[in-house]
Amino acid sequence: xxxxxxxxxxxxxxxxxxxxxxxxxxxxxxxxxxxxxxxxxxxxxxxxxxxxxxxxxxxxxxxxxxxxxxxxxxxxxxxxxxxxxxxxxxxxxxxxxxxxxxxxxxxxxxxxxxxxxxxxxxxxxxxxxxxxxxxxxxxxxxxxxxxxx
Numbered sequence: 001x002x003x004x005x006x007x008x009x010x011x012x013x014x015x016x017x018x019x020x021x022x023x024x025x026x027x028x029x030x031x032x033x034x035x036x037x038x039x040x041x042x043x044x045x046x047x048x049x050x051x052x053x054x055x056x057x058x059x060x061x062x063x064x065x066x067x068x069x070x071x072x073x074x075x076x077x078x079x080x081x082x083x084x085x086x087x088x089x090x091x092x093x094x095x096x097x098x099x100x101x102x103x104x105x106x107x108x109x110x111x112x113x114x115x116x117x118x119x120x121x122x123x124x125x126x127x128x129x130x131x132x133x134x135x136x137x138x139x140x141x142x143x144x145x146x147x148x149x
Contacts, residue, residue: 009074013038016073023066026059030070036106038070043099055095060102060120060132064089067104068116068136075109080140081147082114087136095131097122104136114138 010033017023017030023040026048032039040063042048050056065084072082101121108115118134141147 008078009033009035012078013070013073017066017070020066022062026062028063028066031101032103033070033074035074036071036109038067038074038104040067040070040102040104041099042102044097049095052094053096055097055100055122055131057089057091060091060095060100061087061089061134063100063102064104064118064120064132064134065136067102068118068134069104069138071104071106071116072114072138072140075106075114076140080142081144082138083141083147085113085137085139087134090133091131092133093122093129093131095120095122097124097129097131099123100131101128104134107135110140112140114140 013033028040028042031041048059069082104116104118107117116136120132121128122131
């Protein structure tokens with residue numbers, strides 16, 4: 001991991017988050033940013049469900065991918081960027097809750113490839129319930145036209 005100034009990576013993640021139209025569409029909020037870990041939350045919205053009223057797997061995957069990707073931003077240099085090149089999602093329980101929490105954590109930082117793990121939780125009455133897990137692989141991008149940190 002690089003020794004980025006704490007405020008530098010946090011502000012860069014916040015700016016990148018603000019530019020993500022997809023996350024705005026699902027009303028996602030960036031709620032926690034630390035080195036090697038990011039949390040994103042979103043409220044339940046019927047428009048984000050599938051036919052059974054459960055949070056859609058695509059929404060879960062997008063939120064987990066974003067949490068893992070932003071966690072990766074916290075361990076790279078300021079001139080670099082991140083692109084997801086692979087992920088696997090396990091849907092463990094129906095996405096039913098008032099809110100949802102998606103946490104991405106770096107498992108293996110690297111100079112070209114970063115691996116992260118994500119966990120998604122439904123929050124409602126009672127304890128948070130694990131609804132999904134993700135393993136994600138990201139590539140560090142430098143000097144590519146149209147892609148910047």
